Each structure stands twice: as structure tokens, then as C-alpha cells.
Amino acid sequence: MGNWLSDKYAEGTIGRRFYAGCRNVDTVEQIAADHATALFGAAHAYVQPHSGIDANLVAFWAVLAQRVEAPALARAQARHVNDLSDSDWEDLRRDLGNQRMLGMSLDAGGHLTHGFRPNISGKMFHQASYGTDPATGLLDYDQVRAQAREFRPLILIAGYSAYPRKINFRIMREIADEVGATLMVDMAHFAGLVAGKVFTGDFDPIPHAHIVTTTTHKTLRGPRSGMVLCQSELAEQVDRGCPMVLVVLVRLGRLEVVRGRAAGRDGARPLVRLRLGQQVEVCPGISTLLPYRAAPAARCCRLALCASHVCHLSGHMPEQVLSQPARPARRRPIRWIAPGRDGVTLSRAARRGFIAGSPCAPNLTGTAERMGHPVMEHVTFLVVVVIITALAFDFTNGFHDTANAMATSIATGALRPRIAVAISAVLNLAGAFLSVEVAKTISGGIVDDRLVTPPMVFAGLIGAILWNLLTWLLGLPSSSSHALFGGLIGAVWVGAGVQGVHFDTVLEKVLVPALASPLIAGFVAMTATYLAYTITARARHESVATTFRFGQIVSASLVSLAHGTNDAQKTMGVITLTLISTGTLASGSAPPFWVIGAAGLAIALGTYLGGWRIIRTMGKGITEIESPQGFAAEASATTVILASSHLGFALSTTQVVSGAILGTGLGRRLARVRWGVAGRMALAWLLTLPAAAAVGGVAAAVATTGTLGVTVAALVAVAAAAGLYAAGRRNPVHAGNVNELPGTPQPAAA
Amino acid sequence: MDVKWGALGQVFVVSLAVSVAVVVVFSLGVMALSARRSVREHHGDGGSGAVVAATLCFTACAAVVLYGLYLIVPQFH
Known part of the structure; x- marks a missing residue:
């Protein structure tokens, strides 16, 4: 990136060079400075620095010259330091080395060049730092004010390299004025947002700070360089950057590129403005992916900060992961963060965390499509959609499975219908909070979980929900777990290919249990029923009825509690694993309290509303149940x-409960089992997996195309669900008529 | 495919044994209660032996229920 200007000695400043022949350099530097002042609305710009640290050094020395050197010269009535006596010079040197600076601490996101010991700035100044509120991770201005009053710095620095928030520069200026400090802002990490008018008002440092420094290669997205902007009273001192700090003018050519490209004449162009704004817009995506502190208010800066103690990652691991070659975003939007090392800025300095920033993302034409605004928004949007859908599934799971625990108790009159569903709901909720074992995989190994992306989870859930609603409409008990497995199988098959489905595991975990469950439970229940009737054959009828009803209530409550610990946990697992896959939670995290609470409430609400159609089929449809049978x-x-x-x-x-009810019908002599209903139920079980898979597959085909696809799939699913619900309203089954079989020969169609 | 037929067999055997045991013991408890009522109807009092039998039966069932709770609630493990 060298150019002819690079080879030219051009020390000094515009019009006052140490060497002759600098007329063209003067022209170029003036143009660059004009562009910089126009771009930022600053009074004065000094564009010679090579980098941020050079710019900061120029700024520090400009302030020292203004605040320390100039008064000393005035006191000695000297025009130049060379005119000072040896003793005055020694006094001045001592004073220059005895100044105080207050800046943001490194671990709060400050920068090494803001007076920290390893850097020259720390050797120049007596430095103190302000931090952030440990509870909120936010800057506490009152604390800064208190510190400034006590420390009385010459320079108050605002600015950061890793503070993912806006800073109110108006307040910082008030603090500086109060203690007689010069406010310096290092805006290198957000200069693009200032130029792009994303940070305005109190958050625009230019009108508030006495002096502002920036680089040109971060958010301004130009070649490497730096500059100092200042108010007019500091202009003269800033222009002494050379010879004061002796910056050599070699980068002007580059700076000109920056001006033309990121801002300057182009700054007003909508596209540039849009791109600059985009750097803020992408932040919700970044912060969704990183468990950085105080996530909710993230839409304010282009940075996301991730502390190691939060995410359990050192700087090394993210760097390695993020440097992986790009993968197709469409298949794996979770891995969006990997499209190339240029997309992410990493700070390994402290080895205590890392920052991910967006500055390069919209700029890289090759990766803009993947890294830009839509993809990251898509991730945020998706997480929300998946959580809502998972809770909706949990809700259908609740009302679909109320029957498992309570159908027989309702049918025999052991519990009044409303009481039964209320007990079941409370126990389901309690069960949700009792369960401690988190699902380790979304599907339990039925699909290759490494290939499962949030859109596929979403599609799988849609398949499961719609199948649950259809079987509810038909009054058929069917396994919600199988529906979820089916949905996921379909979604993964379409989304990631058939190799993503583990058919042997399907056979092992779905088909064999589906056959075994009703057989085992049926045989056990049949035997138990036969023995109960044989033993109590000559017992008094009222003793039999009341006592067995009591036993029924206890055993039904146990089923409800077990259901809560198992089924709510499935949804928690889906939500938690989605949050982990997108980086919002650290790997291996337990479900957060809100996830447990939401999943428990969703399943309890579903349970309380009662799938009365299914309760009727299980309690009355398969066979007439007496209380010993129910027990x-x-x-x-x-x-x-x-x-x-x-x-x-x-x-x-x-399937266990359905089988047990069937068995209990067989175990009581003379009881009539309606084999037609049982057959329809078996058919529903048989269809559960493929039907949910078909819906899940179609949903996945749409949802994996992007945000629009997810939206379309969600809308269609909501419409279908509303249609099924409306169909149910035409022939409602409720607590009042749940025990009345309609007179048709097909009671299950109720 | 790795179907754990042994585990499935275990589930079947244990379920059958426990269910049958609980239902039989519970039914015997019901019989005892019923017997006590019959005795009282005919003699006005008595049937304390039946009460003891019923208590034993239902206590045994309660113990099984408690064990079930123990299994369900992971915090107990």
C-alpha cells in the first residue's frame, strides 16, 4: 500500500514543513483534514497519526502542552521552550511527568493506551481507572464523578475497546468541567457509528469532548491510520503533533482512501449510512450468540463482550472456532459466526474473554450476505420463534396427555372432571420444577443432533403440534413424544439429508416401545383387574367403589407427577439446547429458571384445559370402566x-395407559372392549411418526430458506392450528359432557 | 439396532409383580373393610381384626406409593 507520498519527508504541518517540496503533501493533507472535519462535524482535524496509539499520544501531548507547558512558558514570559532557563525547564519537565489521568479500567473494557503501565501512556501519567457496575455491567456515572472529584485528573478519558454500550458524553463533559479536566474521547471502536450518525446527541463525542481520537481502520473500515479531532482552542497544540510526538507524514495517501470510501464525500450516501447503521443493527444477533452480561439492552454498540467467567471460554477457543472456514449459512445458520476471520474482532489481551464485533461484516463483499444484517437478525428471530413454538408444543402435550392420568378417574366418578384436571395441572407444574435431569440431546439420538439447526427444531415442533391437534380433534390418544420425534425426523431428513436420521435408533426407541408398551401394560392391567375382581367378588359394593376410587386418585396423581418430570423436561431441553446452540447459554448449562417456569406453566395450562375429547375416548370409549378397573x-x-x-x-x-385401559377391559369378565376404537387408536399410533414427519419435512423445506420462510411456516401453522381448533368447536366436548358418549357407533369421533 | 430386550423383559416382570402385588394387597384391604362393615351390621360392634388387616394392607400400599414418589422425585436420590 505504499505510494509516492510514503517516500516523501514531510515533517511539520500544513504550510510549515521542515523540508521543502511539500506543496502536494500540503494539498493532500488539507483535503484529508477537510474531509475529516466535514464528516464528523469537528472544528479541527489532525490527520498525520499512523494508528490509534499515535493519535492518542498526539492528543495527550497537545493537552499537556496546553495545560502544563503553555502556562509555564507564560509564567517565565518565554515564547518557546528553548527560551526557558535550566531550572524552569526542570520544573516544567517535572510537572509534565506529574499529571493525572482517569480512564476506564482494562477489565471494564478500557484500552491499554489509556494510561496503563505496559504502555507509554502509563509511564507518562499517574493513572486511575473507573470501572462498571458489577451488577449491571454498565458505566456508573456517579461513581466516575466521585472518583474524578477525588482524583482530580488533568485528562478524563472516555472511550473503550470492549465496552458494549453507549457512553453519555454530555455527562462525561459535565464531570470533566466540574473537576477542571480535559475530556478526551478515544472513539476508535465506534467512529463509524459517529460518522454514520448512529450515535447522535449525548452519544456523539464530537460536540462534547475537548479532543477526540480515532483510527480509520476499525469502524470507518479504511486502511490503517489514525487522526485527532479537536475543538478550536486545542487546534494549535494538536498541530504540533509533529515535531512534538514527531509523527511522520507517510499515510496520507491511505487516509485519502479512507475519506473517499467510508465517509467524506460518500458519507451522505444512503448505502454508506445504511452500512454504518447496520453495524449497530447486527448487534442483537451478536449478543444473542454470546452470553455477555446484561444482554437485553444490546442494541447500542457494535460490540459484544464475552467474559470468560460467563461463557467459560478463554480467548483462544473462540478464535480457533471463529477462524474456521465458512460453511453454508443456509444449512447452518447457527454457525453464521464462522464466515471468516475478518468478520470478528478478537481481543485476547487479557485472556479473560473475547469481544466479537461487526465492523468488517457488512464491508466484506464475499461474506456480506452471510454476515450481514439479515442472517444475524434471522438468528435472533429464530430463537424467539423456536421458544414460542416449543412452549406451544408443550401446551398441546399437556392437554393431550391429561387423559393419561385422569381419564379413568373422571370416567368412574372418582374425581369431578374440573377437579381432576386441576390436580393434574398442579402436579405437572410441580413435576416440571422437580426434574433436574436436562435432556442432553434434542432428539435423544433419533436424528444426528450435530445437523439439527433451529429452523429444523422449529419445523419438527410444528409437525408435532399439528399432529397433536389433529389427533385431539379425532379424540385419539397418541404419544406426544412420538409426534416430536416424527417432526424432527421429517425436518432433519429434508433439512440435512437422509443420513441425518438414525433409523436403527428409531426402531429401537420408537417402534419397539410402541409395540411393547400396550402389550406389557395391557397384560399387566388385565391380570391385575382379573385378580381384583376375583378377590373382591363377594365384597360389599359400597366398600369396593369408595376404596378403589381413593386408590385411583392416588395412582392418577403419581402418573401426573411423573408426567410433569418427564414431558415438561423435554421442552426445557429443546429450549435450552437451542439457546446453547446459538451461544446464548454456555454449553452444558442447566435450563434457566424462566425456561423451567415457562415450560411448567405451558404444560400445566394445557393439562388444566383438559383434552376432553381424548379423556372421553380413554375413559368411556375403549371400555366402560368401573372403579376397581380404574384402579x-x-x-x-x-x-x-x-x-x-x-x-x-x-x-x-x-401407549402404556391406553394399553392398561384396554387390558382392564379384557380382565373384567363381561366388560365390552370396543375394538373399533382400539383399532383407530392403533392406527393413530402407527401414523404418528410418519404424519408428524411429513408435516415437519414440509415445514423444514420452507423454514430453512430464511427468515421469510420461518415466518411463512409459522403463519401457515397458526392458520392450520386455528382451523383444527375451529373444527373442534363445532362439536365441543367439555367437562360437562365428557362422560357422555354420543349415540353414534363411532364414539371416538366425538 | 440395539434393542435392550433384557431390560424390556425386566420391565415386564417387575411391572407385573409390583402391579399384581399392589392390586391384590389393596383388594384384600377392601375385603377387610367390607368384612368389618358386615360384622358391624350384624353384631353392632367388633371387627377390630378386620381393621388391623385393612390397616396393614393399606400401609403396604402406601409404602409402595412412597417408593414411587421416591423414584419420581430426583431430589430424593
Whole structure:
């Protein structure tokens, strides 16, 4: 990037060079300075620095010259330092080395060149730092004010390299004025946002600070360089940057490129303005992906800061991960953050965390499509959509499975319908809070979880929800777990290819249990029922009815509690794993309290609303149930469920309970089992997986195309769900008529 | 495919044994209660043996329920 200007000695400043033949250099430097002042609205610009540290040094010495050297010269009535006596000169040297500076601490996001010991600035100044409020991670202006009053710095520095927030420069100026300090702002990390008029008013440093420094290669996205902007009273001192700090004018050519490109004449162009604004707009995406402190108000700066103690990552790991070659964003929007090392700024200085910034993203033509605004917004949007959809699924899971616990109790009159669903809802909620084991995989190994992206989870959930609603409309109990598995299988098959589906695991975890559950539970319940009736055959009827009803209530409550610990946990797992996959939670995190609460409430609300259609089928449709049967069925179902979950062979609750009810019908002599209903139920079980998979696959095909696709899929799903609900309203089943079978020969169609 | 047939068999055997045991014991408790009522109807009092039997039966069932709670609530483990 050398040019002819690079080879020219041009020390001094415009019109006052040490060497002759600098007329063209003067012209170029003047143009650059004019562009800089026009771009930022500053009174004066000094454009010679090579970099940020040079610019800062020029600024420091300009302030020292104005505040320390000039008064000393005035006192000695000297015009130039060369005119000072030796003793005055020694006094001045001592005074220059005895000044105080107050800046932001390194661990709060400050910069090394703001007076820290390893840097020359720390060797020049007696430095003190202000931090951020540990609770909020925000700058506490009152604390800055208190510190400034006590420390009385010559220079108050505002600006940062890793503070992901806006700073109110009006307040900082008030503080500086109060203590007689010069306010200096190092805006290198957000200069683009100032130039692009994203930071305005109190957040624009130019009108508030006495002196402002910046680089040109960060958010201004130009070649490497720096500059100093100042108010007019400091202009003369700033222009003494050379010889004071002896910056050599070699980068003007580059600076001119910067001016033309990022701002200056182009600054007013909508596209440039848009790109600069984009750097802020992408931040919600970045902060969604990083568990950085106080995430909610992130839309204010282009940075996201991630402290190691929050994300359990040192600077090294993110650097390695983020330097991976790009992968197609469409397939893996979670991995958007990987499109190339240029997209991310990493600070490894403290090894205590890292920052991810957006400045290069919109600039890189090759990666803009992936790194730019839409992709990152897509991630944020998706996370919200997945969470809402997961909770909706949880809700359908609740009302679909109320019947498992309460259908027999309602049918035998052991509990009044409203009481039954209320008990079940409370126990489901309690169960949600009791469960501690987090799902380690979204699908339990049925699909390749490494290929599962949020759009696929979303699509899978849609498949499961719609199938749950359809079976609810038909009054058919079907496994919500199988519906979710089916939805995910379809979504992954379409989204990532057939190799993403583990069919042997499907056979092992879905098909075999689907066959085994009703058989085992049916046989156990049949045996138990037969024995109960045989033993109590000659017992008094009222003893039998009341006592067995009591037993029914206890066993039904156990089923509800077990349901809460298992099924709510599935949704928590989906939400938590989605948040982990997008980086919002650290890997291995337990579900946050709000996730547990939301999942528990969703399933409890669903349970309380009661899937009355399914309750009717299970309580009345399969067979007429008496209280000994109800007890035998519930006790058997509870035992099978608990045995299966503690002996390492998971069975589906829905199929266990349905099988137990069927078995209890067979176990009581003369009881009539409606095989037609049982057959329809079996058909529904058979169809659950493929049907949910089909819906999930279609949804995935749409949802994996981007934000628009997700929106379309969500709208279609909501419309379909509303349609199914409306169809249900035409022939409502509720607490009042749940125990009345319609007179049609097909009671399940209720 | 790795279907754990052994575990499935275990689930079946344990479920059958526990369910049958609970239902039989519970039914015996019901019988005892019923017997006590019958005795009282005919003699006005008595049936304390039946009460003891019923209490034993239902206590046994309660113990199983508590064990079920223990299994469900992970904090107990």
C-alpha cells in the first residue's frame, strides 16, 4: 500500500514543513483534514497519526502542552521552550511527568493506551481507572464523578475497546468541567457509528469532548491510520503533533482512501449510512450468540463482550472456532459466526474473554450476505420463534396427555372432571420444577443432533403440534413424544439429508416401545383387574367403589407427577439446547429458571384445559370402566411407567395407559372392549411418526430458506392450528359432557 | 439396532409383580373393610381384626406409593 507520498519527508504541518517540496503533501493533507472535519462535524482535524496509539499520544501531548507547558512558558514570559532557563525547564519537565489521568479500567473494557503501565501512556501519567457496575455491567456515572472529584485528573478519558454500550458524553463533559479536566474521547471502536450518525446527541463525542481520537481502520473500515479531532482552542497544540510526538507524514495517501470510501464525500450516501447503521443493527444477533452480561439492552454498540467467567471460554477457543472456514449459512445458520476471520474482532489481551464485533461484516463483499444484517437478525428471530413454538408444543402435550392420568378417574366418578384436571395441572407444574435431569440431546439420538439447526427444531415442533391437534380433534390418544420425534425426523431428513436420521435408533426407541408398551401394560392391567375382581367378588359394593376410587386418585396423581418430570423436561431441553446452540447459554448449562417456569406453566395450562375429547375416548370409549378397573389400570400404568424409566427401557406413557385401559377391559369378565376404537387408536399410533414427519419435512423445506420462510411456516401453522381448533368447536366436548358418549357407533369421533 | 430386550423383559416382570402385588394387597384391604362393615351390621360392634388387616394392607400400599414418589422425585436420590 505504499505510494509516492510514503517516500516523501514531510515533517511539520500544513504550510510549515521542515523540508521543502511539500506543496502536494500540503494539498493532500488539507483535503484529508477537510474531509475529516466535514464528516464528523469537528472544528479541527489532525490527520498525520499512523494508528490509534499515535493519535492518542498526539492528543495527550497537545493537552499537556496546553495545560502544563503553555502556562509555564507564560509564567517565565518565554515564547518557546528553548527560551526557558535550566531550572524552569526542570520544573516544567517535572510537572509534565506529574499529571493525572482517569480512564476506564482494562477489565471494564478500557484500552491499554489509556494510561496503563505496559504502555507509554502509563509511564507518562499517574493513572486511575473507573470501572462498571458489577451488577449491571454498565458505566456508573456517579461513581466516575466521585472518583474524578477525588482524583482530580488533568485528562478524563472516555472511550473503550470492549465496552458494549453507549457512553453519555454530555455527562462525561459535565464531570470533566466540574473537576477542571480535559475530556478526551478515544472513539476508535465506534467512529463509524459517529460518522454514520448512529450515535447522535449525548452519544456523539464530537460536540462534547475537548479532543477526540480515532483510527480509520476499525469502524470507518479504511486502511490503517489514525487522526485527532479537536475543538478550536486545542487546534494549535494538536498541530504540533509533529515535531512534538514527531509523527511522520507517510499515510496520507491511505487516509485519502479512507475519506473517499467510508465517509467524506460518500458519507451522505444512503448505502454508506445504511452500512454504518447496520453495524449497530447486527448487534442483537451478536449478543444473542454470546452470553455477555446484561444482554437485553444490546442494541447500542457494535460490540459484544464475552467474559470468560460467563461463557467459560478463554480467548483462544473462540478464535480457533471463529477462524474456521465458512460453511453454508443456509444449512447452518447457527454457525453464521464462522464466515471468516475478518468478520470478528478478537481481543485476547487479557485472556479473560473475547469481544466479537461487526465492523468488517457488512464491508466484506464475499461474506456480506452471510454476515450481514439479515442472517444475524434471522438468528435472533429464530430463537424467539423456536421458544414460542416449543412452549406451544408443550401446551398441546399437556392437554393431550391429561387423559393419561385422569381419564379413568373422571370416567368412574372418582374425581369431578374440573377437579381432576386441576390436580393434574398442579402436579405437572410441580413435576416440571422437580426434574433436574436436562435432556442432553434434542432428539435423544433419533436424528444426528450435530445437523439439527433451529429452523429444523422449529419445523419438527410444528409437525408435532399439528399432529397433536389433529389427533385431539379425532379424540385419539397418541404419544406426544412420538409426534416430536416424527417432526424432527421429517425436518432433519429434508433439512440435512437422509443420513441425518438414525433409523436403527428409531426402531429401537420408537417402534419397539410402541409395540411393547400396550402389550406389557395391557397384560399387566388385565391380570391385575382379573385378580381384583376375583378377590373382591363377594365384597360389599359400597366398600369396593369408595376404596378403589381413593386408590385411583392416588395412582392418577403419581402418573401426573411423573408426567410433569418427564414431558415438561423435554421442552426445557429443546429450549435450552437451542439457546446453547446459538451461544446464548454456555454449553452444558442447566435450563434457566424462566425456561423451567415457562415450560411448567405451558404444560400445566394445557393439562388444566383438559383434552376432553381424548379423556372421553380413554375413559368411556375403549371400555366402560368401573372403579376397581380404574384402579387396576392406573396402578399398572404407574408401575410400568416407573419401572420403564428406572430400568432403562423407556416406554411411551400414552401407549402404556391406553394399553392398561384396554387390558382392564379384557380382565373384567363381561366388560365390552370396543375394538373399533382400539383399532383407530392403533392406527393413530402407527401414523404418528410418519404424519408428524411429513408435516415437519414440509415445514423444514420452507423454514430453512430464511427468515421469510420461518415466518411463512409459522403463519401457515397458526392458520392450520386455528382451523383444527375451529373444527373442534363445532362439536365441543367439555367437562360437562365428557362422560357422555354420543349415540353414534363411532364414539371416538366425538 | 440395539434393542435392550433384557431390560424390556425386566420391565415386564417387575411391572407385573409390583402391579399384581399392589392390586391384590389393596383388594384384600377392601375385603377387610367390607368384612368389618358386615360384622358391624350384624353384631353392632367388633371387627377390630378386620381393621388391623385393612390397616396393614393399606400401609403396604402406601409404602409402595412412597417408593414411587421416591423414584419420581430426583431430589430424593
